[in-house]
Amino acid sequence: MAEAGVDSALTAYETMIDSVTDYEIIRLDPEGTILTWPSGAKQLTGYSAEETVGQPLSMLYPSDEVPAERLLGELRVAADKGRHKIESWQSRRDGARFWASAVLTPIHGHDRSISGYVLVARDVSEAREQELAMRSMEQMLDAITDYEVIRLDQQGVVRSWNPGARTLKQFTAEEVIGHHVSMFYTEEDRRSGLAEREMAAAARAGRYETEGWRVRKDGSRFWSSISLSPIRDDKGEVTGYVKVARDLTDRREQEQLVQRQRDEILELSTPVIQVWDKVLVLPIIGTLDSARAARLTESLLERIAVDQAEVVILDISGVPAIDTDVAQHLLKTVEAARLMGTTSILSGVRPETAQAIVHLGIELGRLRSRNSLQDALQLALRLVGGGSADERVNAHA
Amino acid sequence: MLEQVPLQRLGHTIIVTLQGDLDDATVERIERAVTDEVAKVRARGVLIDVSGLAVVDSFVARVIARLVGMVALLGAVSTIVGIQPAVAITLVELGVPMDHVHTALNAEQGMARLRRMWDDTTGYRR
Numbered sequence: 171m172a173e174a175g176v177d178s179a180l181t182a183y184e185t186m187i188d189s190v191t192d193y194e195i196i197r198l199d200p201e202g203t204i205l206t207w208p209s210g211a212k213q214l215t216g217y218s219a220e221e222t223v224g225q226p227l228s229m230l231y232p233s234d235e236v237p238a239e240r241l242l243g244e245l246r247v248a249a250d251k252g253r254h255k256i257e258s259w260q261s262r263r264d265g266a267r268f269w270a271s272a273v274l275t276p277i278h279g280h281d282r283s284i285s286g287y288v289l290v291a292r293d294v295s296e297a298r299e300q301e302l303a304m305r306s307m308e309q310m311l312d313a314i315t316d317y318e319v320i321r322l323d324q325q326g327v328v329r330s331w332n333p334g335a336r337t338l339k340q341f342t343a344e345e346v347i348g349h350h351v352s353m354f355y356t357e358e359d360r361r362s363g364l365a366e367r368e369m370a371a372a373a374r375a376g377r378y379e380t381e382g383w384r385v386r387k388d389g390s391r392f393w394s395s396i397s398l399s400p401i402r403d404d405k406g407e408v409t410g411y412v413k414v415a416r417d418l419t420d421r422r423e424q425e426q427l428v429q430r431q432r433d434e435i436l437e438l439s440t441p442v443i444q445v446w447d448k449v450l451v452l453p454i455i456g457t458l459d460s461a462r463a464a465r466l467t468e469s470l471l472e473r474i475a476v477d478q479a480e481v482v483i484l485d486i487s488g489v490p491a492i493d494t495d496v497a498q499h500l501l502k503t504v505e506a507a508r509l510m511g512t513t514s515i516l517s518g519v520r521p522e523t524a525q526a527i528v529h530l531g532i533e534l535g536r537l538r539s540r541n542s543l544q545d546a547l548q549l550a551l552r553l554v555g556g557g558s559a560d561e562r563v564n565a566h567a
Numbered sequence: 568m569l570e571q572v573p574l575q576r577l578g579h580t581i582i583v584t585l586q587g588d589l590d591d592a593t594v595e596r597i598e599r600a601v602t603d604e605v606a607k608v609r610a611r612g613v614l615i616d617v618s619g620l621a622v623v624d625s626f627v628a629r630v631i632a633r634l635v636g637m638v639a640l641l642g643a644v645s646t647i648v649g650i651q652p653a654v655a656i657t658l659v660e661l662g663v664p665m666d667h668v669h670t671a672l673n674a675e676q677g678m679a680r681l682r683r684m685w686d687d688t689t690g691y692r693r
Contacts (some may be wrong), residue, residue, distance in 0.1 A: 505659045511650070
């Protein structure tokens, strides 16, 4: 083989190396002195060939992280093992650092002795950041014990499991990873394909929140609040889902208790009193919201039907303020009572209430009103008396 | 035809009972029977009993309004009795106009009401 041939091959080789930009590929002598400085190395570190060729390799590494002695040690390891990987910080010319993944390979001469090294390094800062972020994310998920935070793949198969999920569902990671999420659903939800519908809804809307019964390992049910979000790749395709769930059984029971108590209070707060034969009084005390007004109308009409009451007195002296809504509720009640054949009398209208009603432009129509309950009762008795007087004649004329 | 429509006569009053599902054919039959009867016996009042209707929608409300109008043209007055609580709430919530309709709790009070209305229209009172 001719010397010229070797030279030209070498030149071609170095040209090739020089055209590699993302890697720092440098040749070192047996003592670790930098011999070549291709453009990739320049680009990565910012140093020029003049600044680096002839300098020790240690100039590329921050001395506080990677001291020169350690680098010499690394060279020896590479020599022994034939190939050695170093992951560490490297310095840039501007003083910044990047996380470099370098492979050190010894070059052997004809007599098997080490004639130098090749160092191939690249910037893996981003990958390292991602890995660290991923690891901290995992640690974070592991630290969450009150919430189930799990990952599902596109088909709904469980791919990750956290201690919160374990607390909630009693399953260990080994028992669930690789299984479809519908294993936590009730039989009927499983049959109806609820899990698939929830995932489809999450993919459509970007997030899906729901509450429902889920099943633990021991078969017991719990009321769960669930939030499902799709994971998308760079192209926007859904590649999986993150599911966050929490046990709401206690809260649900509390809510039901509160609701029951509220119902009882509503019942208590809408008493209908029969004060005379065919005369009912409905004292309204406190604020009327729509739920209470509906209940009030309902219980009043039921009583009208049962007692066949001809007159009802709606006493509003206990209502702190009359606004449009309250007035509408009252008028609806009066109208419904009228349809049943019952006359309503409003009582207990205070001066400020009278002003408010007129200022609000509320039309009370034919509704009779009396200032006091006593006056209202007098009117009611006259109305009832008038009716019964007529009834004495069996058929009209 | 008349047998199929539940009509009763009590003195000068005709009692009509509306019940079950009302379709167009039934409504027409009732209208014909009521108007024929009012004209035939020169009735003064018509009592329309709807206590057998669990549901009163705007269609039924229109039917009642039409019946009331026909009876008025024949010179008689009418009253609706037996509107159930749920029906009353529905009518009010739907906003079905019922202003022109006179109501009473039951047949007894309905009769009394018819009599008062008749007196009013004939100028016996006021």
